[in-house]
Amino acid sequence: MTRDDPVKYFFLWPAFLVVLAMAIFPLIFSLANSFMSLRLVPPMPARFVGLDNYADLLQNPRFWQTVKTTSIIAFTAVAIQFIIGFALALALAKRVRGADFFRTSFLMPMLVAPVAVALMARQILNPSMGPLNQVASFLGFPNLPYLTDANWALGSLIAVEIWQWTPFVILLLLAGLQGLPDDVYEAAELEGASPWQQFWSITFPMMLPISAAVIFIRIVESFKIIDTVFVMTGGGPGIATETLTLFAYQEGFKKFNLGYTSALSFLFLAVVLILSLVYLALLKPYLEKYK
Amino acid sequence: MSVRDLSGSRRWLAFVCCCAWFLFTIFPLYWVAITSLKTPPDVVGGPTYLPFVDFQPTLKAWRELLSGTRGEFFSNFWSSSIVALSSSVFATLLGAMAAYALVRFPFRVRLLSGVAFVVVAMGGFLLGRDVMGIAPASASILAFCVALALSVFINRFPLPGKVMGNDDIVFWFVSQRLFPPIVVAFALFLLYTEMGKLGFKMTDTYLGLTLAYVAFSLPIVVWLMRDFISALPLEVEEAAMVDNVPHWRIFFGIVLPMCRPGLIATFVITLAFTWNEFLFALFLTNSEWQTLPVLIAGQNSQRGDEWWAISAAALVAIIPMVVVAALLGRLMKSGLLSGAVK
Numbered sequence: 001m002t003r004d005d006p007v008k009y010f011f012l013w014p015a016f017l018v019v020l021a022m023a024i025f026p027l028i029f030s031l032a033n034s035f036m037s038l039r040l041v042p043p044m045p046a047r048f049v050g051l052d053n054y055a056d057l058l059q060n061p062r063f064w065q066t067v068k069t070t071s072i073i074a075f076t077a078v079a080i081q082f083i084i085g086f087a088l089a090l091a092l093a094k095r096v097r098g099a100d101f102f103r104t105s106f107l108m109p110m111l112v113a114p115v116a117v118a119l120m121a122r123q124i125l126n127p128s129m130g131p132l133n134q135v136a137s138f139l140g141f142p143n144l145p146y147l148t149d150a151n152w153a154l155g156s157l158i159a160v161e162i163w164q165w166t167p168f169v170i171l172l173l174l175a176g177l178q179g180l181p182d183d184v185y186e187a188a189e190l191e192g193a194s195p196w197q198q199f200w201s202i203t204f205p206m207m208l209p210i211s212a213a214v215i216f217i218r219i220v221e222s223f224k225i226i227d228t229v230f231v232m233t234g235g236g237p238g239i240a241t242e243t244l245t246l247f248a249y250q251e252g253f254k255k256f257n258l259g260y261t262s263a264l265s266f267l268f269l270a271v272v273l274i275l276s277l278v279y280l281a282l283l284k285p286y287l288e289k290y291k
Numbered sequence: 292m293s294v295r296d297l298s299g300s301r302r303w304l305a306f307v308c309c310c311a312w313f314l315f316t317i318f319p320l321y322w323v324a325i326t327s328l329k330t331p332p333d334v335v336g337g338p339t340y341l342p343f344v345d346f347q348p349t350l351k352a353w354r355e356l357l358s359g360t361r362g363e364f365f366s367n368f369w370s371s372s373i374v375a376l377s378s379s380v381f382a383t384l385l386g387a388m389a390a391y392a393l394v395r396f397p398f399r400v401r402l403l404s405g406v407a408f409v410v411v412a413m414g415g416f417l418l419g420r421d422v423m424g425i426a427p428a429s430a431s432i433l434a435f436c437v438a439l440a441l442s443v444f445i446n447r448f449p450l451p452g453k454v455m456g457n458d459d460i461v462f463w464f465v466s467q468r469l470f471p472p473i474v475v476a477f478a479l480f481l482l483y484t485e486m487g488k489l490g491f492k493m494t495d496t497y498l499g500l501t502l503a504y505v506a507f508s509l510p511i512v513v514w515l516m517r518d519f520i521s522a523l524p525l526e527v528e529e530a531a532m533v534d535n536v537p538h539w540r541i542f543f544g545i546v547l548p549m550c551r552p553g554l555i556a557t558f559v560i561t562l563a564f565t566w567n568e569f570l571f572a573l574f575l576t577n578s579e580w581q582t583l584p585v586l587i588a589g590q591n592s593q594r595g596d597e598w599w600a601i602s603a604a605a606l607v608a609i610i611p612m613v614v615v616a617a618l619l620g621r622l623m624k625s626g627l628l629s630g631a632v633k
Contacts, residue, residue, distance in 0.1 A: 004396060007538040011392035015385040015464075015509050022506030023467050025435050026478030028413045033478075046421055088312055091305035102309050104617060109316055111612040113567035115584040116605040120319040123326060123598050131322065131338040163319070195301070224471050227569040231588050245473045245570070252477050253574075265474035272471060 034262035046259075053263035063264070065239060066247040067271060072154060073243065074222035077161035082215055084162070085169025090203070092170070093177035103174070110167040118231035121160045122147070150240035153233050157241060160228050165221075169214055176210035177203070212283050216276070223272055244268045320609070327352050327602035334598050352599040356607070364586065368607065371566060371582040374497065378504035379561040383554060385505065386512025387520070389464075391542055393457045393513070394520045395528075400460065402453040404442040412438035428485035461517060467510040472570050479503055480574040495576045503571050508561045515560070519553030520546065559615055566612060583608045 034054070037047045057063050088106065092099050109117070124130050125146035133143045146156045180203070188198050226245035229235060235242035235250070242250075248268065252261035326334060328348035339345035356364060392398075412434050419430030483493035493499040523546065531541050547554065572582040587608055590601045 005538055008392045008396035008398070010539070011388040011396075011542070012398065012460075015389035015513065018385065018502065018506050019464065019467060019509050020439070021435065022479070022502055023470070023475055025412060025431070026475045026482060027470065028409055029416065029431060029482060030474055030478040032413045032417050033481075048421075084312070088309065091309055094305065096302065096305045096309055098306070098309070102313060104621075105313055106316060108320065108613055111563045111567070111615055112320075113569070113584050113587070113605075113608045113612070115567075115569055115588045116323075116608050117319070119587065119590070119601055119605050120323050123602070124319060124322060129334060129337060129598070131340070134338045163315070167316075220469055224473075224570075226473070227584070227588070230569075245471060248473045248477065249573075252480075258481065261477060262474075265471060265477060268471045269474060272469060276469065 030262040030265060033259050034266050036259040038258040040256035040258060049259070053260050054267065056260070057264055057267055062239060062242075062247065063267070066242050066244050069154070069241060070223055070225070070243045073157055073161065073225060074219050077158045077165070078215060078218045078222055080158070080162050081166045081169050081218060082211070085166045085214075086173055086207075086211070088166070089170045089173035089177055090199075092174050106170055107167050109164045110171070112164070114164065114227035115231055117160060117164050118228040121156065121228075121232055125156055147233055148237055150237055153237065153241045157225075157229060157232060160232065161222060161225070164228075165218060169218065172210065172214045173207065176207055180206055209287060212287060216279060219279070220272060220276065223268075223275075244271070320613075323602040323605055323609075326598050327606055329599050331597070331599060352603040355600065356603045364604065364607070366579070367581055367583050367586040370497075370576075370580045371584075371608075374500050374504065374580065374582060375562055375565040378501045378508065378565050379558055381501070382505045382508035382512050382561050382565075383516075383558045386509050386557070387516045387547065387550075387554065388542065389509070390513050390516035390520050391546055393461055394517055398457050398460055399446075400455045401446050401450050402455060403450045404446040405455075407445060408438045408442040411441055426485065426489060428482065428489045428491075431482060431485070461513060464510045464513045467507070472507065475507075476503075476571050476574045479571075483575060493575075495578060495580050497580055500572065500575050500580055500582075503575060504565045504568065507568075507571070508564060511564075512557055512561060515557045516550070516553060519550045519557075523549050559618060563612055563615055567608075 035048060035050060037049045037052070088102075092103055092106075096102070124132050127133055127143060127145065132146070137143055144152055146152050184202055184206075185198060188202060193201070224245055225243050226249065229241055229243050229246055230249075233241045235246050244264075245268075248261055248264050251257055251264060325340075325342055325348070328342060328350070329339070329346055330349055330351060333339055333346040342348040415434030415437055416430050419425040419433055420427050423430075425433070479499075480494070483499055486493045527545055527549070528541055531545060536544075567584060568582070569584040569588065572585045573588075576582065576585065587601075587604055590604055
């Protein structure tokens with residue numbers, strides 16, 4: 001049977017063209033601009049400056065500050081999401097009482113618009129009208145400036161990320177746990193392995209590939225964070241919670257410095273790529289060991 | 292009861308942990324829901340928790356929102372709905388078609404023709420804009436078409452270098468998700484502005500936003516649909532091919548109906564993504580087609596601490612997706628999504 005019909009192009013090309021025109025071409029356009037000195041306000045003709053934009057950025061402490069902030073948010077949030085998510089997925093997979101109910105309700109935060117989540121967080125963390133500070137003072141803690149102190153603001157953003165995206169970790173890990181074969185556990189049970197041993201020598205190693213994938217997806221996605229920061233702190237206090245995307249937005253939309261912003265977004269891409277490569281390289285020996 | 296189930300005190304511990312997480316999950320949602328029912332003095336006077344006990348609920352905030360006395364909100368709701376629904380439909384359809392082609396037919400793309408595309412597109416654009424002085428939008432379109440035609444043409448020749456197959460094409464699609472969207476959002480904003488100068492209005496239009504959403508949903512659609520389609524049995528399609536049924540009829544008449552559960556799951560995921568999307572909407576729309584997330588993000592600075600009104604507006608964005616969450620939970624229960632994460 002022939003499976004090489006020209007009709008295949010009719011199926012592939014629409015999707016291919018849309019992605020090429022709407023995602024790849026803008027990327028090339030941006031790359032071309034990043035070697036230019038180009039401004040909209042005040043208007044300035046394009047001038048080729050080579051790698052100057054990149055050199056400027058690498059010397060800009062604000063760029064490194066945003067890289068640091070974004071990394072702290074992404075890594076801390078994803079680590080906590082993974083631990084909580086794994087525990088809850090295990091509980092659901094082991095059919096805890098009310099598992100069906102929990103499974104549906106745990107998913108909810110993931111589908112709430114991040115912008116709305118940020119508004120909810122602002123209400124709850126509000127120093128005078130919010131419930132959190134009231135509970136804190138009731139228990140004898142001092143009133144805390146959740147959104148106006150640099151460290152607390154960062155912590156609040158991380159908490160919001162955890163609230164919103166742990167469901168994603170639960171969703172994928174649960175699917176993975178349900179796919180594990182029963183017979184291994186039956187054998188372990190016969191050998192008298194404790195649940196703790198079963199977890200560390202069967203469940204965890206067998207879940208390693210999917211865990212690696214989940215963590216990878218979450219870190220890449222967390223690096224793109226803007227909506228929650230935009231609404232909750234606007235990058236403040238000062239620039240203490242400014243993330244990479246927000247920085248690029250400020251440069252591009254407030255200052256209209258096009259070449260600089262394009263270079264910034266490419267450096268951002270480079271940061272993500274380097275992180276991914278390091279992550280995959282670090283993980284490779286473990287993934288092969290348990291294959 | 293299988294050996295993997297919990298027993299005794301562990302079972303209770305797990306239950307307590309799940310309840311704790313449930314409270315953590317539900318409290319913020321409960322809080323906005325009751326705040327939207329409070330009167331301004333109830334909000335400003337410090338936190339209150341229980342309707343009818345702590346405070347008297349009122350529908351004032353909702354009435355104000357729905358009657359439009361506090362600014363237009365219906366138009367944002369409609370543009371959000373129209374853009375999210377239609378871009379999810381298009382993305383699911385185009386993605387399913389691409390996934391079908393990638394599962395059933397062999398493709399060969401030479402690395403060199405891909406490189407040629409990038410070089411010609413970028414060089415052509417710079418040449419057109421900065422040397423020949425063509426308007427940036429025309430230069431972009433021209434460079435894009437020339438580069439595409441050239442790379443398709445040279446792909447026919449036995450060029451040296453790596454030849455990429457279907458898996459590489461899938462990877463190419465999926466790798467779009469790795470890019471920070473700000474790179475593309477900002478470039479699209481510039482390109483759309485330039486197009487506007489030529490007379491094609493793209494910023495703040497249905498077409499402009501929908502195209503961007505389709506392009507950004509396609510990677511995940513292709514990835515999910517590939518798994519769903521490759522799980523389908525080949526026999527039915529082969530039987531139809533023996534009867535000389537054309538491929539497009541096989542696809543629309545046999546393949547799509549057979550993977551309906553997968554299509555629904557993919558559609559729902561795409562819908563959630565496009566409904567909540569913020570960055571592209573922020574860059575590419577400003578009034579007519581502004582979506583709900585952008586409107587809601589603006590509430591905070593416009594309204595200060597009018598939490599009752601802000602909560603009602605936020606709930607309008609949340610409720611449709613909570614309904615979707617319930618639907619997704621149903622789908623998961625039937626084990627639909629377990630195939631998608633292999």
